Amino acid sequence: MSVTVRVPAKVNVQLAVGGARPDGFHELANVFLAVGLYDEVTATESTALEVVVEGRDADRVPADSSNLAARAATALAHRLGREPTVRLRLVKDIPVAGGMAGGSADAAGALLACDALWGAGLSRTELLGICAELGSDVPFSLVGGAALGRGRGERLTTLEVGGPLHWVFAVADGGLSTPEVYRECDRLRDASGQGAGVADVPEPQASPALLAALASGDAPALAGLLDNDLQPAALSLRPSLRRTLETGREAGALAGLVSGSGPTCAFLVADAEAGRTVAAALESSGHCRTARHTLSPAEGARLLTAPSR
């Protein structure tokens, strides 16, 4: 018996990062938007927990119990009082360690797939609770669309979202470590004299103007408001991303920013034709490995197949 789930990538149209909390996480106002790049997770009954990874950059993804998808299956199995006897096949299309929540997508996908495979029938609230334990971005991967994440990003409020919006993603060679990017953000704040603690940094707030532009699908308005507090840290760790951002803007993107903790750069473009132009310019520039044109919003984790024998 096996079940396949498709799960989208995300871009953060606003990532407001507050101070470092005593638990090491940062308080966020995180405006998530799901975009049409997808991983697929197939769960098949097996005698033990196995992970197989295929697709783009599969060799950079751990194919063992440390994989977040395997941890999702294990968490659900514990909840159900059973063994996680499942083979998880991950087919990657979301950039690996790219700031687009690919690992979180695989975890949300594995959770939904195992829930169906094992006939558990957990409620959405129960699934979201397990997602939040697995990682800050995992709940959003389950719900998709657009949402504001508070706390460390796991407390979601669904947002109205217009569209379609056209995006180009410039995929870099190699990834960036999310904890390292947050640490660099703290270091830059300390070095500027501001300080990096909760008392030093204003409480992060979502921009009402940005939420209005997102709700109406107004690409030019949204372009002027895209904002990522992790961008200076990502650029500090990977200065070559400046050239990537310049290349996309010069080729006609409405705006560009680092996606989440990077190093993928996201460009909002006016339409499909601009998407093709910007993607072609980025690919021929040599300032990224590949460029992908896609649309938002995208729906969250979804069963592609009913459980089948």
Ligand code: C5P
């Ligand atoms: O929640 P997740 O496991 O995805 O977080 C990975 C790392 O990113 C954390 O260990 C932490 O270093 C950093 N992080 C953070 N504040 C957040 C979310 C993540 O500092 N709100």
